[in-house]
Amino acid sequence: MIAELGHFGLALAIAFAIAQAILPLWGAHRGETRLMQAAPALANGQAMALTVSFACLIWASVADDFSVMNVAENSHTLKPLLYKITGAWGSHEGSILFWCLILAWCGAAVALFGNNLPAALRARVIGVLALSACGFELFALLESDPFMRLWPPPENGRDMNPLLQDPGLAFHPPMLYAGYVGFAIPFAFAVAALLEGRMDASWGRWVRPWTLGAWCCLTGGIALGSWWSYYVLGWGGFWFWDPVENASLLPWLTGTALLHCAIVVEKREALKIWTVLLAIGTFAFSLSGTFLVRSGILNSVHSFANDPARGVFILGLLGLVIGGSLLLFLIRAPLLGASGVFAPVSREGALVLNNILLCSITAVVATGTSYPLFADLLGGMKISVGPPFYNATVLPLAAPLFIAMAIGPLLSWKRASLVPALMKLWWVALIALLVGGFCLYGMTALPAVFMAAAAWMICGALADIVERTKLFRVSLGNSFSRLINLPMSAFGTTLGHAGLGVTIIGIAGMSLATQEVVLVHPGETVNLAGYQWTLNGLSDAKGSNYNARVATITVKQDGELITVLAPERRAFTTQTMTTTEAKIHTNLVRDLYAVLGEERDGAAVLRLHDNTMAPLIWLGALVMGMGGLCSLLDRRLRVSVPTRAASVPAGAKKA
Amino acid sequence: MNRRALLAVPLGAAVLGGGAFFAMLKGLEKGTFDPRGVPSQLIDKPLPEFLLPGFSRADVVAQKKPVVINFFASWCVPCLDEADTLMKLHQRGVNLWGIAYKDKAAQTTQFLQRHGNPYGRMAMDDKGLVGIDWGITGVPETYLIDANGIVRWRFVGPLPDGAVDGLAKMVGA
Numbered sequence: 001m002i003a004e005l006g007h008f009g010l011a012l013a014i015a016f017a018i019a020q021a022i023l024p025l026w027g028a029h030r031g032e033t034r035l036m037q038a039a040p041a042l043a044n045g046q047a048m049a050l051t052v053s054f055a056c057l058i059w060a061s062v063a064d065d066f067s068v069m070n071v072a073e074n075s076h077t078l079k080p081l082l083y084k085i086t087g088a089w090g091s092h093e094g095s096i097l098f099w100c101l102i103l104a105w106c107g108a109a110v111a112l113f114g115n116n117l118p119a120a121l122r123a124r125v126i127g128v129l130a131l132s133a134c135g136f137e138l139f140a141l142l143e144s145d146p147f148m149r150l151w152p153p154p155e156n157g158r159d160m161n162p163l164l165q166d167p168g169l170a171f172h173p174p175m176l177y178a179g180y181v182g183f184a185i186p187f188a189f190a191v192a193a194l195l196e197g198r199m200d201a202s203w204g205r206w207v208r209p210w211t212l213g214a215w216c217c218l219t220g221g222i223a224l225g226s227w228w229s230y231y232v233l234g235w236g237g238f239w240f241w242d243p244v245e246n247a248s249l250l251p252w253l254t255g256t257a258l259l260h261c262a263i264v265v266e267k268r269e270a271l272k273i274w275t276v277l278l279a280i281g282t283f284a285f286s287l288s289g290t291f292l293v294r295s296g297i298l299n300s301v302h303s304f305a306n307d308p309a310r311g312v313f314i315l316g317l318l319g320l321v322i323g324g325s326l327l328l329f330l331i332r333a334p335l336l337g338a339s340g341v342f343a344p345v346s347r348e349g350a351l352v353l354n355n356i357l358l359c360s361i362t363a364v365v366a367t368g369t370s371y372p373l374f375a376d377l378l379g380g381m382k383i384s385v386g387p388p389f390y391n392a393t394v395l396p397l398a399a400p401l402f403i404a405m406a407i408g409p410l411l412s413w414k415r416a417s418l419v420p421a422l423m424k425l426w427w428v429a430l431i432a433l434l435v436g437g438f439c440l441y442g443m444t445a446l447p448a449v450f451m452a453a454a455a456w457m458i459c460g461a462l463a464d465i466v467e468r469t470k471l472f473r474v475s476l477g478n479s480f481s482r483l484i485n486l487p488m489s490a491f492g493t494t495l496g497h498a499g500l501g502v503t504i505i506g507i508a509g510m511s512l513a514t515q516e517v518v519l520v521h522p523g524e525t526v527n528l529a530g531y532q533w534t535l536n537g538l539s540d541a542k543g544s545n546y547n548a549r550v551a552t553i554t555v556k557q558d559g560e561l562i563t564v565l566a567p568e569r570r571a572f573t574t575q576t577m578t579t580t581e582a583k584i585h586t587n588l589v590r591d592l593y594a595v596l597g598e599e600r601d602g603a604a605v606l607r608l609h610d611n612t613m614a615p616l617i618w619l620g621a622l623v624m625g626m627g628g629l630c631s632l633l634d635r636r637l638r639v640s641v642p643t644r645a646a647s648v649p650a651g652a653k654k655a
Numbered sequence: 656m657n658r659r660a661l662l663a664v665p666l667g668a669a670v671l672g673g674g675a676f677f678a679m680l681k682g683l684e685k686g687t688f689d690p691r692g693v694p695s696q697l698i699d700k701p702l703p704e705f706l707l708p709g710f711s712r713a714d715v716v717a718q719k720k721p722v723v724i725n726f727f728a729s730w731c732v733p734c735l736d737e738a739d740t741l742m743k744l745h746q747r748g749v750n751l752w753g754i755a756y757k758d759k760a761a762q763t764t765q766f767l768q769r770h771g772n773p774y775g776r777m778a779m780d781d782k783g784l785v786g787i788d789w790g791i792t793g794v795p796e797t798y799l800i801d802a803n804g805i806v807r808w809r810f811v812g813p814l815p816d817g818a819v820d821g822l823a824k825m826v827g828a
Contacts, residue, residue, distance in 0.1 A: 277665060284669065297679050311680045319673050326666040333662050370672075377679055382694050 003068045006056025007147040009049045010097070013104065014137045016046035020107070020130035024123035028195075036123035040111035043126050046133070047108035050101045057097060057146055058088045067153035070094060070146045076159035076574050078545040086170035087160050092294060093146035095173060099290060100140055102181040103133045110185060110210075117206060124192035129184060135317040143313050159545065159574035168228040176221030176248060180286040182214025183255055186262075187283035187325070190276040194328050197335035199276070204266030207279070209632055211262060215255050216628035222248050223621035230614070231582050231593075238510070238617055241390045246369040247289035250362055254282040257358040264348045267413060271352070272336045278355075280329060284322040285362075291318060297373060343415045350408030357401040364393045402453045402504070405497050406460020410467060428463050432456035443511060450508035457501030461494040492631025496624050503620030509613025521603045529610035531592065532556045538604055546570040548581070551596045551604055555585065567596040567606075588615050686810050686818035696790055697798070697806040705785045709778025710752065716804040721826040723751045724798045725774070725814075726786060728758045729766035731794045737813035738770040744814075745773035747823045752776045756794050757783045799825060 020042035027035025057070070061084045066072040074091040075084055083090075089098040107129040114122045140146070163169075189207045193199040225248065230238045239245060258278040264271045291314045342348050368385040375381040406428060410421040436452030443451070468486055469479040518526050525534045536552040548568040555562045568581035585592040591614045597605030682688025697703070705712050715722050725741060727734045744751050753774035755763040760779060767774075780786055789798070792811055799808035799822065808825065810818065 273662075281665070292676065297676065297683070311683070312677070315673060315676055315680060322669050323666065323673065326669050330659075330662050330666050334658070373679060374675060377675060377682070377688060 002056050002059050002063070003065065003147040003149065006053045006060070007141075007145070009051075009053030009056065010137065010141050010147070013046050013049035013053065013100070014134055014141060016042055016049055017104075017130045017134035017137055020046055021127055021134055023127075025127035025131070025195075028120045028123040028127070031120075033119065036119050039123045039126040040114075043104075043107035043111040043130070046130065047101075047104040050097075050104045050137075054088070054097055054101045057094055058085055060147075061085065061088050064157070065153075066155075066157050067149055067151065068146075069148045069150040072150050072154050072157045074160050075157040076545060077156055078574075079157075079159060079165070080544055082167070082170060083160060083165045089173050089177075090160055090164050090170075091146070093140070093144045093148075095177075096136070096140045096144050097146050098174070099177055099181060100133060100137045102177050103129065103136070103184055106181060106185050107133065110188075121189075121192055121196065124195055125185070125188045128188040128191045128195075132184060132187075132321050135320060139313055139317060143310050156574075159572070162546065162570065162572040162575055162577050162579045163232060166228060166232050168224055168232065172221060172224040172228055174221075175217050175224055177290070179214050179216075179218025179221045179255075180248075180251065180290055182210065182217055183251060183279075183283045183286050185210040185214065186258060186279040190279035191325050191328060193272075193276060193336065194325075194332040197332055199265070199272045199336050201266050201269050204262045204264075204269075204275070208259070208262045208266065211255065211259050211279075212628050212632045215252075215259055216625045216632070218248070218252050218255060219621055219625045219628065222252060223618050223625075227618050231584055232579075238507075238614070241368070241385075241387050243369050244289075244293050246365050247285075247293060250366055250369075251282050251285040251289060253358050253362040253365070254278055254285055257355045257362075258282050260351045260354050264351050268342065268348055270342065270348060273333045274355070276333065276336065277329060280322075280325050284318075284325075287318055287321065345411065345418050346416045347408065347411045347413045349416075350404060350411050353404055354401065354408065357397055357404070361394055361397045361401075364397065365390065368393070399453065402457055405457055405500070406463065409461075409464040409493055409497075424467055425460060425463055428456055428459040431459050439508075443508075447508040447511040450504055454501040454504040454508065457504065458498045461497035461501065465490065465494055487634055489631045489634040492627045492629075492634065495627030495630055497627075499620045499623030499625075499627055501620070502616050502623055503618075506613050506616030506618075506620060509616065510611065513609060513611040513614065515607065515609040517597070517605065517607045519600065519603050519605050526606075526608065528608050530557060531562065531610070533594070533606075533608055535604065535606065538599070541568070543570065545574065546572045549596065549599070551594075551606065553594050553606070555592055563592065565592065565594040567594045569596050586615050588619065589613060591615055684815055684817040685821055686815045687821065689811070695798075695806070695809040698809065700806055702800055702804050702806055703788045705788060707754070707778040707780055707785060709754075710776050712804070714776070715752070715800055718750065718802070720750060720802050721807075722800045723749055723822060723826065724754060724800060725751060726754050726756045726780075726789075726791055726794050726796045728756045728794045729762040730758065731756075733813045734795045735770065737795055738773075740814045740816050740819060741773040742771050743816070743819045744822060745775075747819065749823055749826055750775055752778070754778045754780050754785065756780050756786050756791070 020039065023035045023042065024039035027033070027038070060068045061071050061075050062081065064071070064075065064077050064084075066075075070091055070093050074087050074094075079087070088094045107126055110117075110122065110125055110129065114125070117125070186207050189203065189210070193203055222245075225245070226238045229240065258275065261271055261275045261278055265275050292311075294310070294314070297311070368389050371385055372383045375383045406425060407418075407421055410424055411418075432452045432455045435455040436448050439448035439451040465483070465486070468490060469482040471479045474482075514529050516526065516528050520526060520535045522535050522537045525532050527533075532555070534554045534556070536554055539550050539552070541548040541550050548570045550566050550568050553565045553567070555565060563585040565583040565585060567583040570579050570581055571577075572579070580595050580597070582593060582595045584594075589612070591609070591611040593609035593611055595607040595609075597607060599605070679688050702712055702715060715724070723744065741751065751773055753776075755777065758779070758781065760781075763777075763779070767777075795813055797810045797814055798806055801807050814822075
């Protein structure tokens with residue numbers, strides 16, 4: 001009964017979505033206020049119906065209702081409760097439903113927080129969101145129904161892939177999806193602007209918080225995924241340029257570009273056409289990232305039930321949404337008006353440079369990801385594109401981006417000169433050179449250069465705050481009161497830019513990581529990276545749905561106990577699969593990392609890593625995300641704008 | 656460049672990409688496109704020498720017409736998936752021969768009785784040595800050998816239904 005209720009909820013949501021797509025858009029076209037006013041209620045209805053539907057799926061999973069095929073294939077009575085809940089979005093069918101749910105919530109969010117939008121724009125945005133939602137909800141209902149019954153029900157389920165039974169991965173999909181789907185809102189704003197044929201500074205102001213929110217979620221989602229592969233897959237790496245990882249990186253890159261571009265729209269009413277294209281492109285990459293992964297075309301560690309027939313349905317939907325919006329772009333974009341002219345050396349000039357570089361990186365990553373497919377399709381050639389390609393192509397594009405990141409925020413709008421900005425950065429350059437020189441003692445050239453770049457980025461980000469507070473040029477008290485009065489978005493910029501610097505330190509620091517694979521008997525000690533690693537013993541343990549073999553390793557430094565690591569090898573009974581559970585001791589600058597391998601004649605194979613600075617990779621992502629949140633809290637983004645043609649207040653200098 | 660043409664570039668790129676992905680999906684269905692596969696070293700090379708209880712290389716070459724050879728086993732679950740497809744190939748008149756890989760004769764017979772026997776001739780590779788010579792990565796795996804004994808095509812995994820027409824055309828059945 002619960003499953004049928006969920007099924008009904010999904011069908012109801014589609015009915016709401018269709019009404020929500022047609023009525024407000026028609027109303028906005030004809031100027032019928034009553035039809036436009038229906039939009040928020042319909043959006044809320046759709047969101048509620050889907051929430052009920054998804055709750056039913058969770059209920060079926062928690063209650064072990066194996067007559068629901070999706071639950072029977074992905075769950076088991078012995079599976080821990082947490083994973084019964086998170087399993088609802090771990091399966092193919094459940095994840096599609098979850099995707100639709102977030103899209104419906106986006107519509108409801110615009111309905112809830114969009115009171116300050118002009119009625120027609122709000123109606124159009126909500127309508128466009130529903131237009132893209134109803135196709136995917138139809139797909140969930142017709143092609144990948146999560147509530148399909150199974151008769152006779154099996155006695156027990158097949159359990160979930162043990163690699164996915166992990167807290168990191170339990171929350172990676174929701175974050176990632178919130179990021180992917182969140183970009184639907186800027187997309188809807190862009191399409192609405194095309195429909196209206198106009199776009200002004202307030203458009204930039206409205207779009208930015210939504211873009212920021214989606215960007216924060218996507219940043220967090222990618223970081224969680226990378227962290228999961230670091231400690232669950234047990235390879236000690238954090239990014240593999242795997243096609244699915246790249247698929248999530250592409251919208252992040254264009255989304256970052258969009259974030260910066262929207263500022264130019266807000267401040268200078270320039271780059272409108274380009275911003276609209278970025279908004280459409282970002283959502284297009286999000287859609288392809290979510291759905292092409294499931295078609296069986298991309299070759300990856302991520303496996304979903306691959307079914308080419310489903311793939312054709314999805315491709316049709318993508319064609320409608322992406323092709324339709326790009327066609328609209330082709331027809332209506334000229335109405336948005338040409339960009340204003342501005343000097344190459346100016347704040348907006350720096351933001352254009354940011355866009356060019358980010359989009360070039362996007363193009364390179366997209367080429368590397370799709371090239372093997374095209375080579376196979378056209379010439380039958382089997383090629384794989386790996387890290388050497390990406391390192392050789394992304395780094396030269398990233399380097400100027402890193403340099404520009406510190407300079408850009410110091411330039412003023414409209415017209416600036418480079419020399420004074422560079423003069424303000426003399427101490428930053430000095431620190432960067434010192435850091436680089438110092439690192440050359442322990443590192444090879446490339447990582448040292450990147451350490452210097454990271455120092456440049458972090459100090460450069462702080463330099464912006466230093467400049468604004470006139471630190472050391474006025475009294476400390478004066479500086480402090482200036483600091484308090486700075487807009488939150490200034491801290492957002494600083495945190496965002498510094499966070500990337502912190503991540504770069506982590507990546508460059510990984511070149512110092514050492515690892516060793518050893519065969520040791522209990523009681524034996526291994527020396528690695530200045531630590532003494534002693535295998536104390538091996539024992540058996542039992543989890544709810546697995547049997548584990550646990551190694552107890554004490555790590556000492558100069559006789560002093562640092563930590564006790566207990567890596568496990570788990571044999572999952574239902575899935576007949578073995579996983580390794582790496583154990584990590586971290587002090588936020590260095591990870592001691594141990595993996596238990598096979599055993600032979602009472603001795604165990606251990607893989608021991610000393611990953612210097614590895615935690616900074618994810619810490620940096622956290623700082624970046626916090627930067628996004630800070631910007632989101634900025635007062636200006638929440639204050640309603642009374643008139644649409646809001647002009648830039650005189651003297652407003654900073655973003 | 657004309658401004659309008661510039662604005663059409665994104666749409667053009669999307670249409671091209673979409674078309675390519677459509678071709679790939681269709682290829683996946685028909686078995687002509689396999690992004691995961693590693694190409695067989697045997698393609699366009701003569702069939703390696705082998706002599707098994709059932710048939711040998713000489714028997715294949717003596718046919719003077721294309722032969723489709725399918726590695727299978729009674730213990731292999733994906734082989735059940737392709738049983739129907741193989742039967743269709745057989746009914747289309749494709750010269751389909753089977754090699755039972757690492758299997759016991761009694762179990763092979765039982766398997767064929769239960770799921771139908773699409774094979775014109777059957778050989779037993781109970782030690783799996785011929786499988787090693789051919790470089791198979793698992794069962795099922797399917798090879799097309801032309802009239803001159805040259806390997807022309809290989810497919811890893813259960814044959815999709817969509818592959819029947821293409822294979823029948825290739826062997827001229």
